[in-house]
Amino acid sequence: MDLTAPRRHGPVSIRLVRQRDARQLQTELLSNREWLRPWEATSPDGPVSFDMRLGVRRLLQQYRDGAGVPFVMEHDGNIAGQLNVWGIARGSLASATIGYWVSKRFAGRSITPTAVAMATDICFTELRLHRMEICIRPENQASLRVVEKLGFRYEGLRRRYIHIDGDWRDHYAFALVREDVPEGVLQRWVSGHAPHDAATVPPADRLHA
Numbered sequence: 001m002d003l004t005a006p007r008r009h010g011p012v013s014i015r016l017v018r019q020r021d022a023r024q025l026q027t028e029l030l031s032n033r034e035w036l037r038p039w040e041a042t043s044p045d046g047p048v049s050f051d052m053r054l055g056v057r058r059l060l061q062q063y064r065d066g067a068g069v070p071f072v073m074e075h076d077g078n079i080a081g082q083l084n085v086w087g088i089a090r091g092s093l094a095s096a097t098i099g100y101w102v103s104k105r106f107a108g109r110s111i112t113p114t115a116v117a118m119a120t121d122i123c124f125t126e127l128r129l130h131r132m133e134i135c136i137r138p139e140n141q142a143s144l145r146v147v148e149k150l151g152f153r154y155e156g157l158r159r160r161y162i163h164i165d166g167d168w169r170d171h172y173a174f175a176l177v178r179e180d181v182p183e184g185v186l187q188r189w190v191s192g193h194a195p196h197d198a199a200t201v202p203p204a205d206r207l208h209a
């Protein structure tokens, strides 16, 4: 399995992060503080150092350990953001979770849904995973649109689930299993066959409607 080769759809591509991306990623993260902060994972133990050289090194170590797949998303060859497959569980679970961000100037070009579709397809076909999950804060309308577009299925409300922006935050969980998408996530979406209501949150779980 060669995950080092970029995957492309139109102007959007994903490829494994490289150690030499650290400097640019750090610049993007620092110049997009206001944009990213409300959605960014934080440590319950207090502030941690913000060093992307170390961050990328850790991500690549997790990749070598089989625990994750750290992609960068590119638009016309320019780094737009990161898409991280993390928490890979093998065996009877065969699942993983996807997280992502793009710099503000790249928002609104469907870079993330395209990249999530390609990454999910890689996980199902090449990594032989069975279930892919995305967890989103109820307030994050832009991210909720990503799972809506791709037809990820709403699976439930997780109270105080992930430490984000300095506190434990409720999340909605969305998922796809391999059998949901025999034709692939990207193909299902671009051919207009992604179900429109799969990601709909039932009224009882709507915290911030």
Ligand SMILES: CC(C)(COP(=O)(O)OP(=O)(O)OC[C@H]1O[C@@H](n2cnc3c(N)ncnc32)[C@H](O)[C@@H]1OP(=O)(O)O)[C@@H](O)C(=O)NCCC(=O)NCCS
Pocket (backbone or CB within 6 Å): 035, 036, 039, 081, 100, 101, 102, 103, 104, 106, 107, 108, 109, 110, 111, 112, 113, 135, 136, 137, 140, 141, 142, 143, 145, 146
């Ligand atoms: C969530 C996010 C990754 C979406 O990425 P994207 O590549 O812009 O995705 P899309 O182009 O499909 O846009 C999704 C929605 O964002 C909204 N959006 C578009 N342009 C926007 C902009 N300039 N500013 C704010 N929101 C915008 C629109 O509602 C859009 O839905 P639409 O296409 O139906 O109009 C991106 O907004 C982001 O990085 N946000 C900050 C970090 C974050 O929230 N990460 C996810 C945590 S779960």
